[in-house]
Amino acid sequence: MHARQAPTREMATEDLVTWFGPEHPAVSGLRLQLTLDGEQVSAAEIELGYRHRGLEKLAERGWEQAAAIASQVDPRAPHAGAAAYARAVEALAKAELSGRAARLRVAILELERAASHLAWLANLARLLEARPAARLAGHLYRRASTALALLAGAPGAQRWIVPGGVAADAPADLLRALSGVLDALRGALDGLRMDRLAERRLNGLALVDGGRALEMGAAGPVLRATGVPHDLRTSSEVYRALGFEPVLGSGGDARARYSLHVAEVGQALTLAQRALTDLPRGAVAEKVPAIGVAGLARGHAEGPRGELSATVLTDGGERPLRVAFRGPSLAHAGLLSELLVGSMLADVPLAVASLDLSMEEAER
Amino acid sequence: MSDNYAVLATFLLAGVALAMLVLALARKQEAPKAAEPFESGSPSEHKTWVQFRVRYFLIALVFVAFDMEMVYMFPWAVVFKRVGLVAFMDMFVFIAVLAVAIAYAWKEGAFEWER
Amino acid sequence: MVEWLAFVLLAVIAVGGSLGMLLTMSMYRAAIFLMASFVALAGLFILLQADLLAAIQVMMNVGGMLVMLLFMVALMMDPGGEMMWDMKRKMGLPGFSALSMSMPRSPPPAEAARPEDRPRTGGSNTDWTCPMHPEVSAPGPGSCPKCSMDLAPRAALQPEAAPAADTDTDTYACPMHPEVQSSAPGQCPKCGMNLVPREAAQEPSATTYTCPMHPDVQSPTPGKCPKCGMDLVLQAELQAPAPAATTYTCPMHPEVQSSTPGKCPKCSMDLVPQEDPQAVAGPTAYTCPMHPEVRSSTPGKCPKCSMDLVPDESAAPMAGHAGMQHGGEGGMHHGGDGAMPRMSPAAHYKMMVDMAMSTALLPWAIAIGVVSALLLSWVLLRATWPLSPTGPNADDVSVVGELLLSRYMIGFEGAAYLILAGVIGAVLLGKREHRR
Amino acid sequence: MDPGAALVGLFGTLAVLVVATWLAAVLDGLGRALAVHQPVGLAALAAAPLARLGRLVRRADVIPANADGGLLWSAPVMAVAVVLLLAGVVPLGPGLVIADLNIGLFYVIVLLAPFVVALMNAGWGANAKYGVLGAFRAAGHLLAYEVPFGFAAIGAPMAAESLSLVKIVEGQDRLWYGVWQPVGFAIYLVSAAIITYRPPFDLPAADDLGGGVLADVSGPRYLLLRGSMLALWVLVSALGAVLFLGGWLGPLLPGPVWLVLKTAALMLAMSWVGYRLPRLRVDQMLGLSWKVLLPGTFLHIAITGVVILLQTGG
Numbered sequence A: 001m002h003a004r005q006a007p008t009r010e011m012a013t014e015d016l017v018t019w020f021g022p023e024h025p026a027v028s029g030l031r032l033q034l035t036l037d038g039e040q041v042s043a044a045e046i047e048l049g050y051r052h053r054g055l056e057k058l059a060e061r062g063w064e065q066a067a068a069i070a071s072q073v074d075p076r077a078p079h080a081g082a083a084a085y086a087r088a089v090e091a092l093a094k095a096e097l098s099g100r101a102a103r104l105r106v107a108i109l110e111l112e113r114a115a116s117h118l119a120w121l122a123n124l125a126r127l128l129e130a131r132p133a134a135r136l137a138g139h140l141y142r143r144a145s146t147a148l149a150l151l152a153g154a155p156g157a158q159r160w161i162v163p164g165g166v167a168a169d170a171p172a173d174l175l176r177a178l179s180g181v182l183d184a185l186r187g188a189l190d191g192l193r194m195d196r197l198a199e200r201r202l203n204g205l206a207l208v209d210g211g212r213a214l215e216m217g218a219a220g221p222v223l224r225a226t227g228v229p230h231d232l233r234t235s236s237e238v239y240r241a242l243g244f245e246p247v248l249g250s251g252g253d254a255r256a257r258y259s260l261h262v263a264e265v266g267q268a269l270t271l272a273q274r275a276l277t278d279l280p281r282g283a284v285a286e287k288v289p290a291i292g293v294a295g296l297a298r299g300h301a302e303g304p305r306g307e308l309s310a311t312v313l314t315d316g317g318e319r320p321l322r323v324a325f326r327g328p329s330l331a332h333a334g335l336l337s338e339l340l341v342g343s344m345l346a347d348v349p350l351a352v353a354s355l356d357l358s359m360e361e362a363e364r
Numbered sequence B: 001m002s003d004n005y006a007v008l009a010t011f012l013l014a015g016v017a018l019a020m021l022v023l024a025l026a027r028k029q030e031a032p033k034a035a036e037p038f039e040s041g042s043p044s045e046h047k048t049w050v051q052f053r054v055r056y057f058l059i060a061l062v063f064v065a066f067d068m069e070m071v072y073m074f075p076w077a078v079v080f081k082r083v084g085l086v087a088f089m090d091m092f093v094f095i096a097v098l099a100v101a102i103a104y105a106w107k108e109g110a111f112e113w114e115r
Numbered sequence C: 001m002v003e004w005l006a007f008v009l010l011a012v013i014a015v016g017g018s019l020g021m022l023l024t025m026s027m028y029r030a031a032i033f034l035m036a037s038f039v040a041l042a043g044l045f046i047l048l049q050a051d052l053l054a055a056i057q058v059m060m061n062v063g064g065m066l067v068m069l070l071f072m073v074a075l076m077m078d079p080g081g082e083m084m085w086d087m088k089r090k091m092g093l094p095g096f097s098a099l100s101m102s103m104p105r106s107p108p109p110a111e112a113a114r115p116e117d118r119p120r121t122g123g124s125n126t127d128w129t130c131p132m133h134p135e136v137s138a139p140g141p142g143s144c145p146k147c148s149m150d151l152a153p154r155a156a157l158q159p160e161a162a163p164a165a166d167t168d169t170d171t172y173a174c175p176m177h178p179e180v181q182s183s184a185p186g187q188c189p190k191c192g193m194n195l196v197p198r199e200a201a202q203e204p205s206a207t208t209y210t211c212p213m214h215p216d217v218q219s220p221t222p223g224k225c226p227k228c229g230m231d232l233v234l235q236a237e238l239q240a241p242a243p244a245a246t247t248y249t250c251p252m253h254p255e256v257q258s259s260t261p262g263k264c265p266k267c268s269m270d271l272v273p274q275e276d277p278q279a280v281a282g283p284t285a286y287t288c289p290m291h292p293e294v295r296s297s298t299p300g301k302c303p304k305c306s307m308d309l310v311p312d313e314s315a316a317p318m319a320g321h322a323g324m325q326h327g328g329e330g331g332m333h334h335g336g337d338g339a340m341p342r343m344s345p346a347a348h349y350k351m352m353v354d355m356a357m358s359t360a361l362l363p364w365a366i367a368i369g370v371v372s373a374l375l376l377s378w379v380l381l382r383a384t385w386p387l388s389p390t391g392p393n394a395d396d397v398s399v400v401g402e403l404l405l406s407r408y409m410i411g412f413e414g415a416a417y418l419i420l421a422g423v424i425g426a427v428l429l430g431k432r433e434h435r436r
Numbered sequence D: 001m002d003p004g005a006a007l008v009g010l011f012g013t014l015a016v017l018v019v020a021t022w023l024a025a026v027l028d029g030l031g032r033a034l035a036v037h038q039p040v041g042l043a044a045l046a047a048a049p050l051a052r053l054g055r056l057v058r059r060a061d062v063i064p065a066n067a068d069g070g071l072l073w074s075a076p077v078m079a080v081a082v083v084l085l086l087a088g089v090v091p092l093g094p095g096l097v098i099a100d101l102n103i104g105l106f107y108v109i110v111l112l113a114p115f116v117v118a119l120m121n122a123g124w125g126a127n128a129k130y131g132v133l134g135a136f137r138a139a140g141h142l143l144a145y146e147v148p149f150g151f152a153a154i155g156a157p158m159a160a161e162s163l164s165l166v167k168i169v170e171g172q173d174r175l176w177y178g179v180w181q182p183v184g185f186a187i188y189l190v191s192a193a194i195i196t197y198r199p200p201f202d203l204p205a206a207d208d209l210g211g212g213v214l215a216d217v218s219g220p221r222y223l224l225l226r227g228s229m230l231a232l233w234v235l236v237s238a239l240g241a242v243l244f245l246g247g248w249l250g251p252l253l254p255g256p257v258w259l260v261l262k263t264a265a266l267m268l269a270m271s272w273v274g275y276r277l278p279r280l281r282v283d284q285m286l287g288l289s290w291k292v293l294l295p296g297t298f299l300h301i302a303i304t305g306v307v308i309l310l311q312t313g314g
Helices: A055-061 A063-070 A078-093 A099-128 A131-152 A174-192 A196-202 A210-216 A220-224 A237-241 A254-276 A329-339 A345-354 A359-363 B002-025 B057-083 B085-107 C002-023 C027-047 C051-075 C082-090 C345-355 C358-381 C396-405 C409-434 D003-035 D042-058 D069-087 D104-125 D129-153 D155-160 D165-170 D182-195 D219-244 D255-276 D282-313
Strands: A016-020 A031-037 A040-047 A294-303 A306-315 A322-326 C169-173 C196-199 C247-249 C272-274 C285-287 C310-312
Touching: A016 D129, A031 A345, A040 A329, A040 A345, A055 A063, A055 A322, A063 A078, A063 A322, A078 A099, A078 A294, A078 A306, A078 A322, A099 A131, A099 A174, A099 A196, A099 A237, A099 A254, A099 A294, A099 A345, A131 A174, A131 D003, A131 D255, A174 A254, A196 A254, A196 A345, A210 A220, A210 A329, A220 A254, A220 A306, A254 A345, A329 A345, A329 A359, B002 D003, B002 D069, B002 D219, B057 B085, B057 C051, B057 C396, B057 C409, B057 D104, B057 D129, B057 D155, B057 D282, B085 C396, B085 C409, B085 D282, C002 C027, C002 C358, C027 C051, C027 C358, C027 D069, C027 D104, C051 D104, C051 D129, D003 D042, D003 D069, D003 D219, D003 D255, D042 D219, D069 D104, D069 D219, D104 D129, D104 D165, D104 D182, D104 D219, D129 D155, D129 D182, D129 D282, D155 D165, D155 D282, D165 D219, D182 D219, D182 D255, D182 D282, D219 D255
Parallel strands: none
Antiparallel strands: A016 A031, A031 A040, A294 A306, A306 A322, C169 C196, C247 C272, C285 C310
16 A cells, blocks of 8 residues: 555665674674675675784794794684694604603693584574573583693693693593593583574575685685585594594585584594593603704694694794794685675674684684 | 543553653763764764665565454454354455465565565 | 643644654654654544544554555665755754754764864854854854854855856846746745856756756756655756866865865875965865765765765855855855845745655645544534543444444455455565565 | 542552563563573572662663664653553453453554554664664564464454453453463464564564664663563563453452463463574564464464354354
């Protein structure tokens, strides 16, 4: 009855352009400029610069600083950064790890991965308003963090992986704590599973095509959820000895990422448990001096969000000439501008969260 | 009956007065910076009151039709028991026609979100 | 007594609602006013003891108006009325603000201006005033004692129309009715506005008319815009020729003058060309009527809203208007011959109505006005006034129900078919509308 | 009714509404705690809304720059007025009703729509991106709830032969309508959750809009809007108890107590279920309403009609 007022020509409406982030309850650390046609996103631009700390420049002040800064590259995965840096220095000095130290590193990296994934699950479930699952994941995250703290100390003081090995041996009660977490996880798997309504929200959300993901330099769970078997750990002998097989998802959407994360939490905890049982004897660390060797070396670690690498260039002096870090988050953020087009505004926080961006790591 | 409405009118006036009183007594914000609308922490730059594309366009149209229908339903419901079968058959036809309307709108994708 | 009070209150709301709808700048407000008006009519129904009818009235109209609101927001330009309001303020049109949206608050005040920042312009143009409170007058910049807004030069708030050249003028025309032409100054026979001189170059044969809001609308004859219903205006008035630039000035600091292009020493903005103050007065910079921050030295389109840029004198020293016989506050109230002349009440009203949302809502406003008037007079002329409960508490609903199922069954069933037809029509129309 | 009684009724209603709003906040927290299996003490739950009230009262009322002040102002006024107008028709007990209208149920349905307009005004008037987006979502709510809500409620007047809420309660003295109209009851509860902005239908004030229509509302203005949303939840739940659970009817205890218990039970159920479900998108909500609830109400009316016919005929 009111439609008579409508002109018979096409309906020309205006787009609503809005900022989304950096201070948004759902998206923090990056700013999106969303162009909304109705409630549907028709263009998304990413703006960075809210988490830049100039870490790489700071790392040039000395080896001690560089080692400390390596564990600050991704604040949510300090040990992965430290491991990448340690491997770079070890490659410079051509040092070998003892079997015990290698196994201990596996344990801490896997425990860190489990904790990070659980935090991701809790966050995504919270955004989905799947409150029981969010609470469960949060609870498990706290338990995993406690176990992590047993090994490496309180968060913020986590310099445990050092060039040449690890800073201290694993405490005796770590294994018990770990199996406790694992048991709790087994009991909670049902609760972590998404109900049908939540699954419908995640289905097809932030769909990443495998080929495109490779092209853009994606890594970690984002890439593996598309079915691409890319995992640094497959090339590691220690991991192979522990029976590691990468978990793969299919579909590449947020739902695939969710189930991949759930599976990887279990896998990570099991790997950590295996790594800590029957530890080979030996020293946990050797002294690996960074001063006196010149050259360029690179070290990698598979962090919770994907491959983290550290590149060290030195002339053998008291401070590195250049330390560079690289992680997958920048590539993942780059995917966003394609992923968000066509999705509803209500799905934007979910889509952003499902990529598990660490803007600290992306901007360094 | 008008007694009832006189009381309700008192309620209406009281509600308006109460809300206005609370607003009048409220402490006013003086810092102009605080008056910037929330837009994720950035100053708002783009036009807000745009010609927004209302995507539930079709549903809105169908809604008006059904809103009208409700007007018929309530008097019918009140006398339903008294009139009996005739009223039932009457409403049956009524609802059947409406169901056709719903089915048609559904089939034509009026309830699907436009992509 | 109570009934009389209720009656007066409801009548005022009903009539005020339709008046508000007619005169508001905001599409959204217009719909809310419409709703208020209908709800007040429903109140009148209750006074007439027809509460079912009143409830139906409220339901249909709140729902229907809300849907109409959605459509208006989707279909009509400037649904919030910001642009219109801004235009009204720039033109210095007084009145009716209560029915329109409240004034936009200014952005947070910048640091207080130092005395040396005052433009060294003479005459009464140093009169600074508050955009909100025109009665505030100050000799220099500062903030308003009433609302703390930054004061602005009064002349900048009430810009004169583009003054035509002081020579070469041999025709005079009405600013609102370009078809009115005269060889001598005088008043427009249509709206009573003072005629303004027009350049000889703009012969009537060469003119085109365009809509101030829709520059793509072009017409060889005056009339209404097919898109928004506003009166078309001479395109030449919107697009004045670019002047020959001789000096450069800063858009922010008019006291900065330079003979060469460069940067402003105060704010490092690029200087913009400006005509010599002693030369013939003319447009010196172009600005968007909607976005005053948009400035250009040449005519063109606004990058923000694609409107045609209009000449803006506020950047130029006002004292330099050699063509003006009265250098003082021109504008609406004390208009000089060269400036935009004083508007007659009729012209003023016409402009208000043109700028308001009424063009879209006029049928609704008229309909509701007529209905209110009929209803009000019927209530007033009723024999049983003042109203008192009559007879037993009749159950209106069941009476309606009985009627529906007995005498008006055809209406009942017919309504269903009507709704079916409505749905089909809506879907067909909607599909056609929405396919882009 | 003489003016004195009307005033007593007004202030009584206001007092009851304030207490009920506080109780609604407590029940909201309780349902949430139950849904997420979070152990919370009742005392803490009861104190939280009061603490929040204290904070909101002290906070300044911020009006966004460039806002349409008139619309912003109208939002809380309309919301509070609607709540009071609705509170006036809910029958608390036999003879304990302020205004027993013979179009009672229809009156309630009609008055719910202005509440939607109030929220829309709050969002649009703020002239902020998220507020405007929230306003359009609020408009979607009207399109989603009104038709199923009205059709679900229609079973009661069919059986009671009146729209008067008092007569509807009295018609349930043998059997609650909710018992033999389960479809209508269920649809009523879902659409009641939509109109009262309960999770999972709290779209206009959703997180992804940073609070949506309430994002730029603060202090006492927020208190009025949020409080009337909670009060509306109480009233619509109470209406559900009146329509489907026999209102004040019940053994032993006095009538009003029964109504309060039934209302609280409905609210707790709505809160508990709502917090377990993920928030719907506007398109999902509208799809649910028009594809599931509306056909469901057709079924409900047909079944109710047949049952009534069999009852009166046999």
